[in-house]
Amino acid sequence: MEIILEQAKLIHPGHPGHGSRLNIRIRDGKIVSLKAGKDKTAKTIKGKNLHVSIGWLDLGASVGEPGYEHRETVHSLTLAARDGGYTGVAVMPNTKPPLHSKAEIEFITRKSHAADIDIYPIGAISKGCQGKELAEMIDMHTSGAIAFSDGLFPVEDNGVMLRAMRYVNHFNGLIINHPEDQATAHLGQMHEGIVSQQLGLKGIPSIAESLMLQRDLYLAAYADCRYLAHLVSTEESVKQFKAARKILPSAFSSVSYLNLLLEDASLLDFNSNFKQSPPLRTARDRKALIQGVKQKVIDIVCSNHRPLETEKKDLEFAYADPGTVGLQTAYAALASEQVLEPEEWVLAVAFHSRRALKLALPAMELGAEANLTVFDPEAEWEFGPERVKSLSKNTPFAGKRLKGRVLATVHKGVAYLNN
């Protein structure tokens, strides 16, 4: 199969063609031409304002396999990811059983071979993701675990975290932690502030994040460990991380796209689709996070994809699980509100995510296997129910018109064209 991306603006800082409009020809999954100018043969992808970049890689999505196949299989995750522009996904270990030993890691890597995208398992830091005993991280690393995290569960115990950070130095591994001190966040349902006060809901104060983030940064410095502060959500975290970066060059940070887009006021009518972890916070936090991404203090923007069945989501607010599916809407929802420039987005989802995971960037040159995402910030579309590829439907964007669309991805020799 041969396709041509017509007049696509290349977003690839460092590349000689960065920012120029190219006609990119792909044959049998390989880039065979990178030329400016018109070309009228083969299947052509056009757009009002076509853009192309190396394929995006989402860090920290949840997959249902093994154990929660009704929420998401590797196959359905692949479909959702490609529809949203991702050619790679690093998945969290919160499965059943968790990805906490060689056997589960190999299960995911085997599944990944058959998938049309790259799926990288993140191994658990602790057995059962319970934060008590270290899991066999060297063994998991050898079997293909790309990094280590207890995923949805922040590692509470300082000693466990310190030992994990030192242990992965064996292979210069990456420790990922979502900083939220559970004793301070105790039973919180949303951001603690004026809105939680009005709703009578117990809040998660910003300081719950600051406390654990600071601890993690101290420990990472002490252990000389590569560390990712995953899904920071507060203005204070941006400040803390900015200061830490000067002395911790191998520390990274990520944010959920929803925290760049929405605020705690979205919860005023108790819509559980807006119940998130980390919680949606104030306008001030949101602005600071956006500036954090623009100034590259926050490296990575994540979809925070968390598929959940209706029975876990369409419930009384207090009983609903936090999280929403995000792979298909992360780009479009942010583009609709013009939160980030295309280059800022591409750096966050394609370049920085790979740098944190020590993955080589796909080559954008003649003869290279194409690993591309093609998107159009001007294209309008509706996220109707028939478009949801995930097995779970927990999204606040169902039926919404969005501006900014992924038109195609090319990877592993397969071109996936969105209709």
Add this chain to the structure above:
Amino acid sequence: MGEQAQFSTKHLIGIKYVTTKDIELIFHTADEFKEVINRPIKRVPTLRDVTIANIFFENSTRTRISFELAEKRLSADVINFSASSSSVSKGETLLDTVNNILSMKVDMVVIRHPAAGVPVYLANRVSANIINAGDGTHEHPTQALLDAYSLIEKLGPLSGKKIAIIGDILHSRVALSNIFCLNKLGARVRVCGPPTLIPKHIASLGVEVSHDVESTLRWCDAANVLRIQLERQEIPYLPSLREYAQYYGINAAMLDRIDKPILLMHPGPINRGVELSSDAADSKQSIILQQVENGVAIRMAVLYLLANRN
């Protein structure tokens, strides 16, 4: 009753969702019902053929009885459903439970639930009028209405009046609804209690905060004393009830010391000897039993006005 004014919403979810005009309309209507319930024949046919379900997922005695009495005084058909006798323990969801009840052609639902937001959840999904009888730590609108109504009876219009809410503010839906209601009626509100039981952001609702009970009593025209809700405290916020009673409890000696006639209120049930000593609870300053009486009239007014909207 012939008034033309209509309630602005289909449901009574919380005081923050209604207008000051709504509140005034409820009070005006309650005046008339209060006259009715003091007649020898206390029943009126106003809600004949209206079926009301009282669905209580949390223990309640006085609120449930007060609603039931209000419904019966209005000649409504009443069914009662409580979590202990329900399918909830068998794993049925809230929505299924309520839909099952509604398919028996119920017109109005009075609901109490331990989770904040449940009346909103139901109002978005079912067609009956929803009346919140207390949802978690969110709102308890009829309690706030009867409290304000009782205050107005004694103090006149509340604009500029100083009302203190004392006790466990953190776990109290009564406090939240009272603050919204009193603010709408122009009163000044101060909350008072141990710092761990005062929410961090309470001042954002336009209230003052104090941790000194005696000076708060001296400041106020009326004090609404809340129950220490140990059952809602999933972790200890207080070292002991003994210490609470000693430093935050109100007794007759304290009331004498402030040398000023203030009103004492309590939404009940009282922990006698903890937040209120018996000599304070039973003093002349206490209007606790008037609150209970007014509760029936207020609930009759709410039911009448919501039914009248349909």
